[in-house]
Amino acid sequence: MLVIEDEPNMRRLIGLHLRQDGHTIHSVESLREAQQTLEQQDFDVILTDQKLPDGEGSRLLEMPGSAGSTGTVVLLTAFGTVELAVEAMRKGAFDFLTKPFAADNLRAVIARAAQHAQLRRENLLLRNTVEALEGDGEIYGTGTRIAALRELIRRVGRTDATVLITGETGTGKELVARAIHKLSARATKPLVTVNCAALPDTLLESELFGHEKGAFTGADRLRHGLFETAHQGTLFLDEVGEMSPNAQAKLLRALAEGKITRLGSSVSRDVDVRVLLATHRNLLREVEAGRFRQDLYYRLAVVPVEVPPLRERAEDIPVLAKHLLQQIASDLKMPVRTLHAKALKELQEYRYPGNVRELRNVLERACILSADPVIFSVNLPTASAATPNPAVPEEMDLRKALADWEKSAIVQMLGRTHGRKAEAARRLGLSKSDMTYKLAKYEISLPEEES
DSSP states (O other), X not given: OEEEOSOHHHHHHHHHHHHTTTOOOEEESSHHHHHHHHHHOOOSEEXXXXXXXXXXXXXXXXXXXXXXXXXXXXEEEOGGGHHHHHHHHHTTOOEEEESSOOHXXXXXXXXXXXHHHHHHHHHHHHHHHHHIIIIITOOOOOSHHHHHHHHHHHHHHTSOOOEEEEOOTTSOXXXXXXXXXXXXXXXXXXXXXXXXXXXXXXXXXXXHHOBOTTSSTTOOSOBOOHHHHTTTSEEEEETGGGOOHHXXXXXXXXXXXXXXXXXXXXXXXXXXXXXXXXXXXXXXXXXXXXXXXXXXXXXXXXXXXXXXXXXXXXXXXHHHHHHHHHHHHHHHTSOOOEEOHHHHHHHHHOOOTTHHHHHHHHHHHHHHHOOSSEEOGGGOGGGTTTSOOOOOOSSOOHHHHHHHHHHHHHHHHHHHTTTOHHHHHHHHTOOHHHHHHHHHHTTOOOSSOOO
């Protein structure tokens, strides 16, 4: 916190009382010094005397980029200026104290101001995550693999252990992190998420650990990192396998010592953060290849949690598909679609290289393109566009395989166009005569035909 007071004895007295509660105090004597300090450093709380040699302390509230936007302001005033202090509170000051003050009163007001500053910092992050924490964080499925995953989440959620979540892209690793956070003692504190693969190395370090003013080009003011923002909460690092060696070293120190150092600073700061991490890579192989620190790996892999791919839990697809269809209907503002039994069977037989994310994509496309309340097999792209290339056998009749595929593509397209031959031909890039020839060649009959 910053104390602005021109009387040396009063500064010492305030510092003596507030250091008892663990506050870090920086003191200045004037508004000019205060403004210079605030341009270089950020504070949670600013305690300022109203009467200063170069003006009134309440002027801080009107200075852009200083106390009004970075800290919680408490005014210290004499009895004769209480009305002025109350007016300052209307402009944004948190509270005021009158001289002389009781030590207990000073400590209580500053404690409330510090808590208010922390809540204000967390508020933006909480707004962005509250929906996910209330609904989307649930793990859907009834199979044995997902039941085992839920049990493991319950066990690690109650601890403060570092958790490494592994699994293929699209399996729902972030949902697992949210579920662990919700079950922890830190559930009322923020869950802060960052995708390590989405940020360049220097920017990632700045995001995680913060930076001082002037630390690099464009750093025009101090910035708190996500470790500080997540203080007493949870920090989720997605795709941690993409971290640079330098960022890995800093992360190791933060995990081992509970300390971080902002870019451009030599001062270490204590942080109380639970760290959850996720990766689609095999980190042990990355360690063997020299791309990931071995000491960091063993620090992360205290409790490994593996999220199974969707192809290994096909029994969960009916429950998962129902949930996703409800979610899609809400997002697209349309009636909820249901799946025909044959369509559901096709979904359960598909291999899903993109996992749950791909299942949602398939269902969303079907909901958009289908005019019926029921989604049929012909509405699913899994049998054609979304199906990965099958392995080629040792021997095969290529002409027959191509003919079978061509016949299947025509039948599916005719299903989507409700038997309209001309429309099916247009979508397949065929002329009417080509379509007529192929219908005869493959002996495909139509319930009704267009000329």
